[in-house]
Amino acid sequence: MTAVIYALGVVVFLLGVALSIALHEMGHMWPAKKFGVKVTQFFVGFGRTVWSFRRGETEYGLKLVPLGGFVKLVGMLPPERDDDPSHARTSNTGLFTQLASDARQLEYETVTTADTDRLFYRKPWWQKVIVMAGGPTVNLIIATVLFSISFMGFGVATPTTTVGQVADCAITDAEAGRACTDADPPTPAKQAGLQAGDVITSFDGEPITSWDQLTRLIRANGDETATISFERDGSEQTVDVTTSVLARAALDDPERVENVGFLGVTPTSVIERQGPLFVVEEMGRMIGQTAEAIVHLPARMVEVVKAVFGAEREQDSPISIVGASRVAGELVTVDQPTLAEGTQRIITLLAGLNLFLWLFNLIPLLPLDGGHIAGALWEALRRGWARLRGRPDPGYVDVAKMLPIAYAVGSVLMLMGVVLIFADIVNPVSLS
Known part of the structure; x- marks a missing residue:
């Protein structure tokens, strides 16, 4: 299945x-x-024509290699003399000049005088x-x-102020995933007795309205002592916690590591439908990330070549349509998502593409x-x-x-x- x-x-x-x-x-x-x-062709794919039909002056169809598409706009290249579209040199010296001349001749093979005003370059x-x-x-x-369909229709996993898990030991992001050892110090949250299900209501006197706010307050606290108020089983409780300092990825740049205050709790999340403003903000963030990825694409291709010869392939490595297809298959099977979750993952992948x-x-x-x-x-x-x-x-x-x-x-x-x-x-x- x-x-x-x-x-x-x-x-x-x-x-x-x-x-x-x-x-x-x-x-x-x-x-x-x-x-x-004048538009003579509209095709999806390249190579040999698999299927096509003609409507008016335009041929529509599919080609064998589905790695792109094209529309043939007649007159993309101007002739060597603007007043005579049918004119092109018949002899040239120089490789580049010959390439241009051959392209012009091919461009105007089917152009007639009636097409003059319909040429793209004009x-x-x-x-x-x-x-x-x-x-x-x-x-x-x-x-x-x-x-918009993904964020506003299906929703986004949004962290709440409810504790989902309390970590047993304090380890850096670089060591995340390994089991705790006796040499690892317990997390401040563990020492303070915080439990899953506790709802954080204030941190050192400041009311907490979101998990992002709490995260920033914890990070800014360094190794100082703070009073945390929380609800447990309907009753309000407080506890003094001395946060530790740990090397963590920066919130604004995951590639940068900084020493910040650490508590040792993760939140529960709920799926919430977002509004248009969230879509705009999230797309703005992704546009920046995509532009940065394009700028660094040549350097990342070096990593891909190394991966061909056995080096480790990063999860954020550039991929082809083949790789994207494999990712699509995994998106609808990994962690056994529901139909809605799988659909949203494919929609988001296509949106990113x-x-x-x-x-x-x-x-x-x-x-x-x-x-x-x-x-x-x-x-x-x-x-x-x-x-x-x-x-x-x-x-x-x-x-x-x-x-x-x-x-x-x-x-x-x-x-x-x-x-x-x-x-x-x-x-x-x-x-x-």
Whole structure:
């Protein structure tokens, strides 16, 4: 039964990924068609065509390798002479010049004079920005909707002021999980006689309204003595506790360790549905974390390569679609979640993926959407500056000149994808 649930989680996740890709490409195609751009293809996947149909001038379909998708916007590259879309050089010297020329010839093989005003490069810069930003924007919308369903519909585990567990001994985060020994000092909470089920009402005279508040007060207390008030079996009690100082992960940066006051209690949690403000705040936090992860992606890829050769694979390691699928399977089976819990986990995973795709696609490098957006903005700036100075219109930005960079970036992304897929097969990330 577990294997069936695992497989179901993988299938649901992959369907969610395919739908996200299709909607991303729809985010490009819909405004492009509204602005009159000629769109000839809309596909999910790459490689050989598995299934397709034609509606009007556009062919829609699925391709064999489900690792992305594309929309064919005719006229992405301007010709070498703007007044003649059918013109392109037939001979060139230099590898990069030849690459650009070949790309132009391929671009205009099916372009006729009737298509001149429908070519993408001839559109105003703001239309180009809207078209190219449409895909990533859809990913952000998907992420927002899914996170809202997760946090507002299913709810979030929220710590209460009720003690859930009292630790027997004081050990650092680095040693967490090991059994206590006779050499380990007892926790202040254990010495003070606190028990599971006690409801903390005040700490050193300050009324307690949340567990986060209590945590910060304990940490700030150092090794001083404080009076804790709590309710037990309906009666109010107080106890004096001298908190110890222990090395713990910082609240604002889990990578940083600091010496703080320590009591030795963990809270009980309840599932509470959150409001829109929580969604906004949580997404803001995750956007920051995702941006940081993208910045450090090259360095993290070194760790992935080491993992291929047997090094330990971190749980927060970058993963491919293969690794994400395996994680999806584990999410619906590990700790035997209920149907609601498993569903929420898959929804949250898909939301996180879409958030990553939104930010990653905005990187201002071709062939990513951000590269085309940067080109359109540069065109607007260059033409506007020329007008202000009374200079001739410099014309459209020639994206073809950036093709060598696009090919280089594309090759690096493909190599990273291959390495991640291989690592996810030989040394996968595991939640268990």
